[in-house]
Amino acid sequence: MKVELDINRERHTVDVEPRLSLLDCLRDKLLLTGAHAGCEHGVCGACTVLVDGAAVRSCLMFAVQADGVAITTIEGLSPGPGELSPLQDAFCETHGMQCGYCTPAMILAAHALLSKNTSPTREEIVDAISGNICRCTGYAQIVEAIALAAERIRGQNDPVRP
Amino acid sequence: MKPAAFEYSRPADIDEACALLAADDGARVIAGGQTLGPLMAMRLARPSRLIDIARIPGLAFVRDEGKEIVVGATTRQHVVENDPLVRAKLPLLAKVMPFVGHTATRARGTVGGSLVNGDPAAEIVLVAVTLGAILVWRDGGESQSIAASDFFLGPMVTALPLTACLAEARFPVWPEPRVGVGFHEINARQSDFAFVSAAAQIALDADGCCTRAAIGIGAATAVPLRLDAVADALKGQRFDEARVRELAKAALAGIEAMADLHASAEYRKRVAVTMAVRAIADAYQDAARRP
Amino acid sequence: MTVSGKFRFISSDRRVREDRRFVVGKGNFAADIVPQGVKHVALVTCPHPAARIVSIDKTAALAMPGVRYVLEGAELAGATNVLATGLDTPNVPRYPLALNVARYAGEWVAAVVADSRALAEDAAEAVVIEYEPLPFVLDADEAYAGGTLVHEAHASNVLLDRTFTWGEVEKDFSASPHKLKHRVKWGRSSTVPIETFGVTASWDPWREILDIWASIQMPKYPDQTAMALKIPMSSVRVHYDVDVGGSYGVKRGIKHTVLVGYLSRRLGVPVRLIEDRLENMRGGDMHGPERNFDVEVAFDDQGIIRSMKMRALDNVGAYAGRSPFQLGKPVGAIVGPYKIKSVQYQAIAVVTNKTVQEAVRAFGQSPTNYAIERTIDEVAIRLGLDRIEIRRRNMIRHEEFPYLIPSGSTYDSGDYHTVIDKVLAQAGYGDLIAERDRLRAAGTLAGIGIAACLEPSGGNSSFEPLLNPKVGTTTWMDSCRISIDLVGSITATMHTTSAGQGHETLVGTVVGEVLEVDPDKVRVVRADSLNSLPSNSPVGSRMAIMLGGAAFHAAKALKDKLTAIAAHDLGVPAERIAYKDGNAFDTAAPDRKRTWAELVTIAHRHIHKLPAGMEPGLSVSHIMPVPMGGGLPTADGRVQMYPCYSFEFHLMLVAIDPDLGKPEIKRYVIGHDCGTVINPKIVRGMTMGGIAHGIGAALYEEFAYNDDGLLVAQNFMDYLLPSAHEVPPVEIVHHETPSPLTVFGQKGSGESGYLGAPAAIASAVNDAVRPLGIVVNSLPIKVARLGDMIAAARDKLR
């Protein structure tokens, strides 16, 4: 089936089998490999992308279901080559990762939170990333990264890009 | 972990969805995909055709019909979670929504999907049973209504005909001024499916005595249980923990609790009492806060 | 640059250079690498815990679209050498695909190769295999007793059964007024990285090279691959620049690699196997230790423990692998931080019809620490002593280091008492007890958890010759090559993969420190296995010591060379030259100097200005053995295991709702001493991650089997990894006792947190339930199980 996708504000037409998950479509067809497979059954969150600004699991969507919505992947978050978004930079500042496998998804989940709420409490941050499993960090430096980014964004008074 | 191959259709309306179901025994509806997706990935479900109802116009809504709040089947869970009407008139549903999976699963998962899936641990299923919601499906161009308590037949088994499509759930609104709700669940990790859950909705008179109560237990048995005997006995009563515990114990004494990897039947049976008492206590307190 | 001196970059709170690529999704993970024309493998797995494979019918599968090949065990075993195992157990052979008999549910029986992974899975379902189910055994005690045999040819289920006696155990026992004996169990869990194991192999028959991209963390990977495939090691090129999505020990997909390596050679196309989560959990052979400990201690009225007898029975699963060695490594810290004078240690590894084990974070030390710490707690309770006081009394004191323990390892350094003091101060120990008692008074079960544990670091091979005398490997190496090119930029090369430990940052920091240049200006790259120096990969908490050490020595040699060039060119003795910020000057006449650019130019172009006989160019390799390594065990099994010993002291408060049995960590303070910290962000992350993993092992994670021998916790709905909700804030108190054995005084921290968290949680839960008269002696302590125990105890008390 042909499906037209809006990914990181660019249109792509791809020919897919209905059974192809959005995750595999992004990775295999569009070479956007920042979304990762961790479990492929909806639990770990490593495949998180934004659909119309909300964090969703791309392993639980089929590519054929993804037309007509705006998809944002981690590749769409950095402002330009070599540049980092405030969240990405905050993750580097606190070292909110180790192996980096859960990281793009974690950042997107955090992005979805901060685009609605730039003053999240610790509980709100924890809840927003509780569907994303990180095996490396124990989460402390991730939570700090998100809090730091929120603080900087508030300082900037600059709304986060959707 | 790739699903078996299938065809994909996106019907224009619910009757076309039913027709597609009728035309192919192997066809299945997909709404949010948060349950069907994992099952298909593990090939525990292998539909020949997926009928995607998520974009059917007019199936996603929250509507105030006075005595009832009606929720369209494809309404996403996060929409219900944040809906002011639900908060105001269906406090019990509003209360449980944050417990339904994670932010990311609620962004896709639907209310109808949760109901049709019929997991006895599902919070939305528990609320539907506890409040006595009416579920409405379409089948062969006709609508049919059924009480939630008759809809759920066993774990993941419902009365929905194979060719039918759930259209909406009608949740009764309690008109009393002082209505309070309570919900408790226990699981290993905070966002997992519950081992046992309890929901309570209670209306109080000006003296703090119960005028009406609805109490339900989820996840302990094959389908959620309504503790009507407890609810009846609470009428005219202020909260008395010891008495409530006795009532709940008596009501749950004969249940056939489920056992699995995570919790024994004894655990479920015993903790169901605790959960019920706590939910009822919270509901009293919540109601008492209201003017 | 002495140990006590101030560092310029070491210990400073610098960013981790690897992070930049990960935050933008530009990591280079195994699944991201897709050679042209690659084919995909899916596996057919055995549905029985034990079964004879009667027949395999591939016809239907081969007729399906896109299917290239179906491989079965007989063909693979015929064409390859048996996989290497650590112990000398020739009658327990292991192949990537089961040969004639499958020995656990989920074991790989056949492999399908197809144009896509989905097509391969379709065809895998169509491979028809007839099985004849066989009797099976799951329980370690039963397996040890005999009866059902997992490997008939081995004539027993025992792979290893050695008893070591170090010191006068019986004498110390009979001289002690008190004895205590109990059994504690460590349940089957593992590290379960979010990335499964993945490998792509591509055979080039014209160049005769097998290229391998894998998410690997394994010593001896290229050589074992080559040996199994019967090709020279110089024909195997493992690409170490693949980012590994977490490992913590288990990413050792040797069977996966031999399988795809063979298939690529057989089919002449690149072949890849990216495990899915089911393949990973059931048949990826990455489960961790499952151990029953019987511990007996002899002690006096003061609580001084004189002697210990420990029997550790480990259920290693159906095949040997390296896992039995996990009983060997703890020999190096068998007495923990305590002065126990004599020890008897019986190490038993048995095979059962469960999934195969792999190395797990700390290589068996965390279970052993748990057993020791549970025992110390029980001794304190028996004597009515404070659980911290008893530890203080038994602990090695700062002034007693270096300290030789009965099993032959010398602990390098430590200051345990000070770390404890710091933690108690941070926690406000008195207040913590008051808070526990307040919770108790309010009807909650509350307990304080304590654990004092060691992290042996600097990973060495001594457990190999200890448990298998046929292995003469007495030490392991690590290496670094540093080159300064002809325009003066610095490139350091490391020789293994990483899985989030920040090794590029480590090397950059060390090289920057030594050469006095901005670490960010030091390029760090990874060789592939055909142009690499020896490395034994990031196991055994060794890289800060070993890679850091190798980088130090290589950089130091370059610095010396630059100094020698300057001295020669300035015509002064080398002792008069001072090196500063990359330039060299004559200390007697400071304006006589040679700049970095000048020195580089001499080395690369003005060769005539080099000292006579000096090698031109600026490139140095350093290969470093493990400090204190290289010794063979004595006849009674004494050997220096790892060189450096980090210390951690955990203190926590846990509350348990008595009606539910759900433990909640209210406060968590850890004191941590890993010597000189090279990068604070990295060390903190390791510790926090280790604690989270320990919380999982203690409370949530278990590869549970049902009575039919099937793994029931085989996906992420049932195998419960802690989420952000389950990991509380943790306060870390640092202390630095430098190691005298390492270049900056650093020790390892790659396993920190995990070494003591399970012990501390078990301690807290037991403190909480003790008033009910019950003891919880097996991990994980699952909510409902604990709830049921509490309920039974309360019923009894009523």
Ligand SMILES: Cc1cc2nc3c(=O)[nH]c(=O)nc-3n(C[C@@H](O)[C@H](O)[C@H](O)COP(=O)(O)OP(=O)(O)OC[C@H]3O[C@@H](n4cnc5c(N)ncnc54)[C@H](O)[C@@H]3O)c2cc1C
């Ligand atoms: C990690 C994770 C955690 C979760 N935790 C919870 C939890 O704590 N509590 C909880 O309740 N749920 C939980 N869920 C499941 C929940 O997210 C699902 O949304 C819900 O169970 C199904 O809704 P859906 O819209 O996704 O349905 P789908 O997956 O699309 O469909 C589910 C089933 O219902 C059928 N169906 C759906 N809609 C209709 C319709 N209108 N008419 C006829 N048939 C229909 C489908 O054919 C299918 O059989 C979790 C899911 C995940 C992945």
Ligand code: FES
């Ligand atoms: S890969 Fe999608 S949730 Fe794990």
Ligand code: FES
């Ligand atoms: S950084 Fe490795 S899983 Fe999160």
